[in-house]
Amino acid sequence: MAGYLDLDRTLTPEQVTLRKEVHRFAEEVLRPASVELDRLADPEDVVKRDSIFWDVFRKFYEQGYHTRTLPEGLGGTGLSVEEQCIVTEELGWGSADFAIGLGVTSFPFLFAAGTGNPEIMNDVVRPFLEDREARYVGCWAITEPHHGSDTLAAGTEGFRDPNVFYEVTARADGDEWVINGQKAAWVSNGTIATHALTFLGIEDKKGMGMAGGGVALIPLGLPGISRGRALDKLGQRALNQGEIFFDGARIPRHYMIVGPEGYQMVLEGVLAGANAYMGITFAGLARAAFEEALAYTKQRVQGGRPICEHQLVQKKLFDMFIKVQAARDLARSTLIYNSSGPSAALQCSIASKVFCTTVAFEVASDAVQLFGGYGLAKGVLVEKLLRDARASMIEDGSNDLLSLVGARKIIDG
Numbered sequence: 001m002a003g004y005l006d007l008d009r010t011l012t013p014e015q016v017t018l019r020k021e022v023h024r025f026a027e028e029v030l031r032p033a034s035v036e037l038d039r040l041a042d043p044e045d046v047v048k049r050d051s052i053f054w055d056v057f058r059k060f061y062e063q064g065y066h067t068r069t070l071p072e073g074l075g076g077t078g079l080s081v082e083e084q085c086i087v088t089e090e091l092g093w094g095s096a097d098f099a100i101g102l103g104v105t106s107f108p109f110l111f112a113a114g115t116g117n118p119e120i121m122n123d124v125v126r127p128f129l130e131d132r133e134a135r136y137v138g139c140w141a142i143t144e145p146h147h148g149s150d151t152l153a154a155g156t157e158g159f160r161d162p163n164v165f166y167e168v169t170a171r172a173d174g175d176e177w178v179i180n181g182q183k184a185a186w187v188s189n190g191t192i193a194t195h196a197l198t199f200l201g202i203e204d205k206k207g208m209g210m211a212g213g214g215v216a217l218i219p220l221g222l223p224g225i226s227r228g229r230a231l232d233k234l235g236q237r238a239l240n241q242g243e244i245f246f247d248g249a250r251i252p253r254h255y256m257i258v259g260p261e262g263y264q265m266v267l268e269g270v271l272a273g274a275n276a277y278m279g280i281t282f283a284g285l286a287r288a289a290f291e292e293a294l295a296y297t298k299q300r301v302q303g304g305r306p307i308c309e310h311q312l313v314q315k316k317l318f319d320m321f322i323k324v325q326a327a328r329d330l331a332r333s334t335l336i337y338n339s340s341g342p343s344a345a346l347q348c349s350i351a352s353k354v355f356c357t358t359v360a361f362e363v364a365s366d367a368v369q370l371f372g373g374y375g376l377a378k379g380v381l382v383e384k385l386l387r388d389a390r391a392s393m394i395e396d397g398s399n400d401l402l403s404l405v406g407a408r409k410i411i412d413g
Contacts, residue, residue, distance in 0.1 A: 011086075019086045022065075026094025029059055031381075034095035037238040038384055043230035047192050047240050056238075057134035060102050067129055069106050074113055075129040081339040085280055085332045092284025096360075096388045097236035099281045100395075104188050108138040108197035112217050117254055124195065124217065139193035140274075141183045141218075141244055144168065148184070149401040151199065151210060152271050154264045155408045160209040166201030168246060170214060175253045177216065179224070179246040185231045186395065191242035195219055199267070205260045215258035215266060216251060224249035235387030271405075272349040274396050276338055279331035279352030282360040282392050286324045289360070289385045293320065293367035313370060320363045327359040350406035354399045357392035364389045 011019070033056045037046050046053050060066060064077055068087060072078030079087065091099035109128040112120050128136040142151050144167045151166075153159050168181030179200070183190070198216045205212025218225070228243030258266045294317060297308035307313050334352040337345060364386040368375035375382050393399045 011082075015083060015086060018083055019090060022087050022090040023093070025059075025063065025065075026090045029056055030091065030094035030098045034098055034238045035379075035381070035384065039378075040237070043232050043237065043240070046238065047230060053238065053240075054134065056098060057102070057105075057137070058132075061132050061134045064132075066102070066106055066131070066134075069110050070113055070129065074125065081336050082332075085335050088277055088280045089284040089287070089328065089331075092281035093288045094284075095238060096281055096285045096392065097239035099284070100236070101189055101239045103277060103281070104140050105136075105138045105193075107140050108195040108217055109136070111197050111215065111257055115254075115257055119252075120217065120254070124219075136195065137189055137193045139187050139189035139196050139244075140199075140270075141168075141187050141190070141196040142199040143184045143186045145182060145184050147210075148186070149398045152267070152397045153210075153401060153405050154267050154271070155412065156405060158209075159264075160211045162207045162209050164209050165206050166199075166210065166213060168198065168200040169203045170200050170216060170256065171203040172253070173250075176250045177253060177256055179216070179218065179249040179251065181246055183244040183246075185228060185243045186241050187244055188239055188241050188395075190240065190244055191227045191230050192240050193220055196244065202260055208260060211264055212260045213263040213267070214256055214260060215263070217255045217257055218246075218249070218251055220244065222249050222251070233391065235384070235389075235391045268346050271397070272338060272346045275346075275349040275353035275402070276331070276335045278392065278396050279327070279334060279349070279356040282356045282389065283324065283327040283331045285385060285389055285392075286327055286356070286360040286363040289364040289367040289382055289389075290317075290320045290324050292382050292385070293317065293370045297370055307370070316366055316370065320366050323359045323363055327356040331356050347406040347409040350397075350402045350409075353396065354402055354406075357389070357399065360389040360392060361386070 033052045036052060040046055045051065065087070067076040068079050068084065070076030088099065088103070091102065109125055113125045144151070146167060150158060158164060166181070168179065168183060170177045170179050181200070196218045198218045200214055200216060202212055202214045224247045226245045231241040233241070297313055297317065298306050300307050303310065308317065331352050334348045338349065364382060367382040368386050371380065371382055374380055377383060
């Protein structure tokens with residue numbers, strides 16, 4: 001962490017080694033690949049089978065990092081929550097776009113492991129745990145063409161509006177569920193995933209509004225499932241995203257993991273976890289932007305001396321440092337708190353996501369300003385960091401709407 005004062009003195013020698021190993025992976029594998037893929041004009045080229053994109057995924061799986069959120073008893077890495085913080089921040093430092101895509105890949109398999117169903121364990125979970133070639137890739141399919149952040153607004157008045165319902169629905173038919181509808185182009189890993197943890201509406205529960213939802217594990221190679229093109233975006237171009245279409249796809253009845261009776265509780269738990277990980281990921285990006293700016297201001301000469309010796313630059317650097325440290329501390333404390341008991345503090349997870357993504361954008365913008373004209377040039381890292389950070393204030397729930405959900409939790413106690 002050159003150029004950055006790390007205020008955490010509680011790390012064990014093993015955790016220091018872990019941080020160094022993940023940082024090296026982020027520096028030598030994630031960041032160069034992310035920069036290279038950022039230059040490609042066609043997002044379909046990013047995920048071609050001969051793309052460096054797949055080299056990154058395979059190297060990630062070879063290290064066993066893809067299992068880090070699964071229990072050690074099942075074959076996961078058994079990392080503590082503090083170690084999860086270390087890994088996630090370093091991945092975000094190296095490449096926020098890869099950090100998100102590589103992070104969500106375990107999502108369906110983590111949920112599937114929680115069922116304890118022997119068939120699901122044998123067919124889905126164990127093959128993922130044993131995978132070292134990125135043959136099993138997951139996604140979280142929740143966003144829809146006409147439903148974005150509102151799908152996450154549990155506890156608000158609109159969440160139980162009977163006139164508002166998911167576009168992807170499941171209808172019971174004997175021992176199967178029949179799935180129809182469309183997920184939007186913002187599904188991370190959408191065009192490459194093999195399995196989707198799909199949040200959808202249970203057809204006969206429409207009167208409950210979005211609260212009449214369920215969570216299904218859906219293998220995406222089934223008949224009746226197709227994909228759209230990879231999404232062409234401003235930033236996070238190494239993060240594959242795209243549409244998924246369901247046209248009479250059938251899954252076994254036990255692949256419906258959560259029904260309407262537990263849906264809101266599960267949704268809030270998932271949102272708390274996703275937002276907490278977004279917070280630490282983008283605290284990592286903010287740190288990367290600060291470090292780039294600090295290094296540049298030490299070697300850029302104006303007025304006969306390095307610009308870091310000019311007071312206005314010093315003030316900006318110190319303000320950036322304050323924001324980065326505050327983001328890291330909030331993100332870490334949120335993740336640690338959420339792991340310490342049966343219920344997560346959703347409002348704190350939302351606060352972490354909203355604050356850390358905002359900090360990432362502000363610090364990346366300040367870094368561009370300190371670089372001056374060079375900061376606007378393609379190929380300069382801070383230009384990419386700014387674009388990547390901008391997306392974070394929309395994905396996994398727009399910051400504006402999430403703030404309303406968090407406020408509702410605070411008001412309701």
